[in-house]
Structures are given as C-alpha cells and as structure tokens.
Amino acid sequence: MLQGFKEFITRGNVLDLAVAVVIGAAFSGVISGLVDGFIMPLIGWLIGAPDFTEIAFYLPNWQGETTKFQIGLFIQGVIMFLLISAAIYFFVILPIKKLQSLRKQAEEDVVEEALAEEVVLLTEIRDLLRTQTGAASQNR
Known part of the structure; x- marks a missing residue:
C-alpha cells in the first residue's frame, strides 16, 4: 500500500x-x-462602471422584510474570471506556444541538416566504392 x-x-x-x-x-x-x-x-x-458589486435587487419575504440579492458579486466574479483567463491565454499561453513552435522548427532544421550531410557523405562513399570496384574489375 x-x-x-x-x-x-x-x-x-x-x-x-x-x-x-x-x-x-x-x-x-x-x-x-x-x-x-x-x-x-x-x-x-x-x-463608466468598473465595479459591479453594488448591483442588487430586493425581494420581500413572507414576513414583510426585504432580502437583498447581490447579483453584482456574481457578475463581477464572472468578469474577473474571463479577464484573468484572457490575460493568461494572451500573455502566457500564446507566447509559450510560439516559443515551442520556434524551438520545434529549429530542432527539425537541425535534423534535416544532419540528414542532408549524411546523404552527401553516403553518396560520396558510394561513388568511391563504385570507382574502386570499377578499377579493380578493370585490373583483372
């Protein structure tokens, strides 16, 4: 356990x-x-009103008293959530995605360059082997 x-x-x-x-x-x-x-x-x-917390409505209850419903607190919370989410997305997530994309592209470029160099080297080796094989068969 x-x-x-x-x-x-x-x-x-x-x-x-x-x-x-x-x-x-x-x-x-x-x-x-x-x-x-x-x-x-x-x-x-x-x-004109950045503070929504004062938005409220009142309803009377069965005892004749009024009850205050502060819907503005909910509205303020939703707006803050959306703004914070947008700030995180645009100022953190998008730049990080862009950096990751650039890094990935750079790594792919390095791999492509290495492969291109290997292809050139292997082509040179093949050509050398062909010339050596051709020269050896002519000497016989």
Missing part, C-alpha cells in the same frame, strides 16, 4: 502538477495586478 502511494506521489504528472500550483499561486499576483490595475479601469473608462 505504501509502495503504491510512493509510486503515485513520485510520478512525473504529480510533480508537474505540484510545480504548476506553486507557479500559478506566485503568478496570480501578476495577473491580478494586470486585471485590477489596467483592464478593469479600462472597462470602467469605456462603460
């Missing part, structure tokens, strides 16, 4: 996940700063 747990915990995926959680927690401050300091004020400038 403990051996199985040890294998599970030392598996690469679990370690990668742990690293991702730590980096994500550290990176959340950067993304929050971007959203809170730039994107939300930009939305406020465009539409």
Whole structure:
C-alpha cells in the first residue's frame, strides 16, 4: 500500500502538477495586478462602471422584510474570471506556444541538416566504392 502511494506521489504528472500550483499561486499576483490595475479601469473608462458589486435587487419575504440579492458579486466574479483567463491565454499561453513552435522548427532544421550531410557523405562513399570496384574489375 505504501509502495503504491510512493509510486503515485513520485510520478512525473504529480510533480508537474505540484510545480504548476506553486507557479500559478506566485503568478496570480501578476495577473491580478494586470486585471485590477489596467483592464478593469479600462472597462470602467469605456462603460463608466468598473465595479459591479453594488448591483442588487430586493425581494420581500413572507414576513414583510426585504432580502437583498447581490447579483453584482456574481457578475463581477464572472468578469474577473474571463479577464484573468484572457490575460493568461494572451500573455502566457500564446507566447509559450510560439516559443515551442520556434524551438520545434529549429530542432527539425537541425535534423534535416544532419540528414542532408549524411546523404552527401553516403553518396560520396558510394561513388568511391563504385570507382574502386570499377578499377579493380578493370585490373583483372
């Protein structure tokens, strides 16, 4: 039982996940700063109200008291989620994908160059063997 747990915990995926959680927690401050300091004020400038938390409606209950439903908190949460997701996608995921694509292309170019060099070398060896075989058959 403990051996199985040890294998599970030392598996690469679990370690990668742990690293991702730590980096994500550290990176959340950067993304929050971007959203809170730039994107939300930009939305406020465009539409006039960056803070949606005050949006609410009131309903009376059966005792005659009113209950406040703060739908603005939900709206604010959805907007923050979408903005943070967009910031991560455009400022992290897309650049990383581009770097990976460039790296992969560079590796493929290196492999193609190596193969081209091998083809040239093998062609030279073949030609040398043909000339040696032709010269040896003429000497007989």
